[in-house]
Amino acid sequence: MTGIMSSRTTVIIGVVGLIAVIGLTFVLEPFRNYQLATIAAYLCAVAGLTMLTGVNGQLSLGHAALMACGAYCYAFTANGLAEQEIEGPVLLIVPIIAAVVGATVLGLVIGLAAARLHGPYLAGVTLAFVIALPAVTSRFSDVFGGDQGLWITVERRPEFLAGRGGTEMFQAWVAIACAAVVVVLLRNLMRSNFGRQMRAVRDNEVAAALAGINVARTKVIAFTVSSAAAGIGGAVMAFMTQSASPGAFNLFISLFLLMAAVIGGIGTLYGALWGSILLVVLPDVIGSITRGLSLSPEVAQRLDGNLAVGLFGAVMVLVVIVAPFGIQGLVRKAGHQIRSRGSLQSAPHPK
Amino acid sequence: MTLRRNRALAIVGAASVFALAACSTNGGGGAAEDVPGVTEDTVTIGTHQPLTGPAAAGFASISAATSAYFDYINDNGGINGRQIEFIVKDDGYNPANTQTVVRELVLEDDVFAILGGLGTPTHSAVLDFLNENEVPDLFVSGGSPTWDQPEEYPWTFGYNSEYTSEAAILANYAQEEFPDGTYCMFGQDDDFGDDFEAGLLEILGDDGLAASERYSVANQDVTAQISALKAAGCDVVFLASINGFTALAVGTAAQLGLFPQWMSSSSGGDYGTLETDYLQENAPLLLENFISTFYLSLETNENDPWVEHFQMVQDEYNGGGELGGNEIFGMNMAYMFAEALAAAGENPTRESLVEAVESGAVDGTGIVPLGYSPEDHTGNLGVRLSQVKSGVQAYFGDTYIYQDGEVSVYDGGAVPFENEGIPTAE
Numbered sequence: 167m168t169g170i171m172s173s174r175t176t177v178i179i180g181v182v183g184l185i186a187v188i189g190l191t192f193v194l195e196p197f198r199n200y201q202l203a204t205i206a207a208y209l210c211a212v213a214g215l216t217m218l219t220g221v222n223g224q225l226s227l228g229h230a231a232l233m234a235c236g237a238y239c240y241a242f243t244a245n246g247l248a249e250q251e252i253e254g255p256v257l258l259i260v261p262i263i264a265a266v267v268g269a270t271v272l273g274l275v276i277g278l279a280a281a282r283l284h285g286p287y288l289a290g291v292t293l294a295f296v297i298a299l300p301a302v303t304s305r306f307s308d309v310f311g312g313d314q315g316l317w318i319t320v321e322r323r324p325e326f327l328a329g330r331g332g333t334e335m336f337q338a339w340v341a342i343a344c345a346a347v348v349v350v351l352l353r354n355l356m357r358s359n360f361g362r363q364m365r366a367v368r369d370n371e372v373a374a375a376l377a378g379i380n381v382a383r384t385k386v387i388a389f390t391v392s393s394a395a396a397g398i399g400g401a402v403m404a405f406m407t408q409s410a411s412p413g414a415f416n417l418f419i420s421l422f423l424l425m426a427a428v429i430g431g432i433g434t435l436y437g438a439l440w441g442s443i444l445l446v447v448l449p450d451v452i453g454s455i456t457r458g459l460s461l462s463p464e465v466a467q468r469l470d471g472n473l474a475v476g477l478f479g480a481v482m483v484l485v486v487i488v489a490p491f492g493i494q495g496l497v498r499k500a501g502h503q504i505r506s507r508g509s510l511q512s513a514p515h516p517k
Numbered sequence: 518m519t520l521r522r523n524r525a526l527a528i529v530g531a532a533s534v535f536a537l538a539a540c541s542t543n544g545g546g547g548a549a550e551d552v553p554g555v556t557e558d559t560v561t562i563g564t565h566q567p568l569t570g571p572a573a574a575g576f577a578s579i580s581a582a583t584s585a586y587f588d589y590i591n592d593n594g595g596i597n598g599r600q601i602e603f604i605v606k607d608d609g610y611n612p613a614n615t616q617t618v619v620r621e622l623v624l625e626d627d628v629f630a631i632l633g634g635l636g637t638p639t640h641s642a643v644l645d646f647l648n649e650n651e652v653p654d655l656f657v658s659g660g661s662p663t664w665d666q667p668e669e670y671p672w673t674f675g676y677n678s679e680y681t682s683e684a685a686i687l688a689n690y691a692q693e694e695f696p697d698g699t700y701c702m703f704g705q706d707d708d709f710g711d712d713f714e715a716g717l718l719e720i721l722g723d724d725g726l727a728a729s730e731r732y733s734v735a736n737q738d739v740t741a742q743i744s745a746l747k748a749a750g751c752d753v754v755f756l757a758s759i760n761g762f763t764a765l766a767v768g769t770a771a772q773l774g775l776f777p778q779w780m781s782s783s784s785g786g787d788y789g790t791l792e793t794d795y796l797q798e799n800a801p802l803l804l805e806n807f808i809s810t811f812y813l814s815l816e817t818n819e820n821d822p823w824v825e826h827f828q829m830v831q832d833e834y835n836g837g838g839e840l841g842g843n844e845i846f847g848m849n850m851a852y853m854f855a856e857a858l859a860a861a862g863e864n865p866t867r868e869s870l871v872e873a874v875e876s877g878a879v880d881g882t883g884i885v886p887l888g889y890s891p892e893d894h895t896g897n898l899g900v901r902l903s904q905v906k907s908g909v910q911a912y913f914g915d916t917y918i919y920q921d922g923e924v925s926v927y928d929g930g931a932v933p934f935e936n937e938g939i940p941t942a943e
Contacts, residue, residue: 195624195625196624197620197621197624197625200620200624300733300735300736301733301735301736304706304731304733304735304736307706307731311707312706312707312731312733313612313638313706313707313733313734313735314612314637314638314641314707314708315612315638315642317641330650331624333649334624407613407616407642408642408645408646409612409613409616409642411611411612411613411638411642412735413611413612413613413614413735414611414612414613415613472569
């Protein structure tokens, strides 16, 4: 399907989208920019997960732990650099690279184990990492700062952005740049020969092996790449919030990442984008609706936070039943209908 | 064909950007106002509180009491003709959530100030953000000395008696009453525990603690830590724990057969909360002789006009029910903000609000003096000790303050009750 849409079209959409989003940061309210940056941070992780689960068929519930790994690596490096009084682009970029390296190494370790496991067993192993995270951070609290986490010295916004909202705009730029890099790299990877190998392994490991594909290697690489993407997501989160704490990367985040990938449309990068947007926008929209309803404070308090989680669950169930290809599946279908109405030689949907 | 579609896509893309831009610019509030959160007849402030999560049961009633007291003030004309609107956001005692909700309060809801943000780990996460944005960050609910750094954080003011001073005063008392005791500590695994321990060691000496155990808020099982305390033969255990973990510690110790003299920080030593939210019918037995500290009126005070007044507000604005330490804590918080706002002038600004607090216009309703001055952002400077006897927690002995490493007796008396508890510009 993606193969039919010309490469040039995708590039044009990408570039127009990128320019549009960066333009958007100039007009949005500071809090919206902060949300935009959060979307971009989630997108890094969800994009990696959607490739891992959707394209390669490995289910991971541990991506929050991989994000945490990225965040803590970012924190150690940034604080170390700040101690040496190193500032400027180095303080911005080097910690992100460190986060990628850290998450890649952890991902490789988990991936080596993952290659031997299937479905729920793999989910169980990765789940253990997320559950263990708060125990690890409080056991070694002199290193990780316990529940409170670590405070991070980050590169401040450039001088010309001084004033209200400047920091948030800068955060959004950094986050969008990171997300753009991740998406471009993953897109190329998914369309390359390796992408086909990942799909082959997902569909039938035996058949893939018979076709000369090294199944274990493919799975390990997929997991490692996906971890690196999650690491960047964690680094962006750490950069935005100036902190790395276990609470920011709990089991809920892992589940939310997976939900975002599924609701958006598993296995597609557009789907990852829709899912990430939903992760940030949905709780916010629900919040403003409940505020508008003038509920009694007690009921409102009860709904706050919980309603979004409940609704996510409901949407997830609905999507799996009604639209198994997620939001992106619906968008594609709509696009097809419009297109086939316009031209006479409409081809049937290739399976 | 492809070319035409591309052009169409580009146009659609551009159009949607403009549409979004148009939506966003008229979405923001308080456009032309110079002072965020202040209009002709309202002042909007916000807070972050644990309404869900591990600390919720012990602390969720604080912000409700604060809201109730603001309702009382608003019904009586507000402050300088302005109604106070108080936005409470839930952060679940999770620093990562605090980051988001405080940004929402400051950047989206345009609050005038943050009042009583609860928790040391949580509030630490937004300290730089608030000071960078020059938002008054008043009366942080947590006894960390971090809040008292006027040079680095000129917009932040403490509220609780600092953990170090509570600990020092408790240790001082323990040395007098139990000179031969084996002293131990059970504390939270963050600055709360660290600061409290520092205060204890200040008085007890570097090797004054036979054991010091820590818990993580994320883990509800403290058997390992309590066993270690038992093994160390502790007979006085100092507690630097939030209410939920005080209850866990006391309950687990009883199960393991450890019955020391408990001496708790005020942050986790409110008998009413421990009884209602956690220990229930076991509370009188488990907490007999439990020593804690506090710096405000206790509901068991006799002939205390503040307690009677708060009970009235509780009955009329907070759904009745028994008045407890959390309610007094929350209402005193509201009273102190009202004092600052009244002193900040007819047309308050963020600067004038902070100046009002530094000028000494805020007295609170408590039993110890407040430290606020341009050089000092400490809240309550000391504590008085309370003890539980047959299910009643009451003050006993002197009121102490702790300054410059010395514990001393304070005999200045409590703040007088005036003007029906509604502050006026003096």
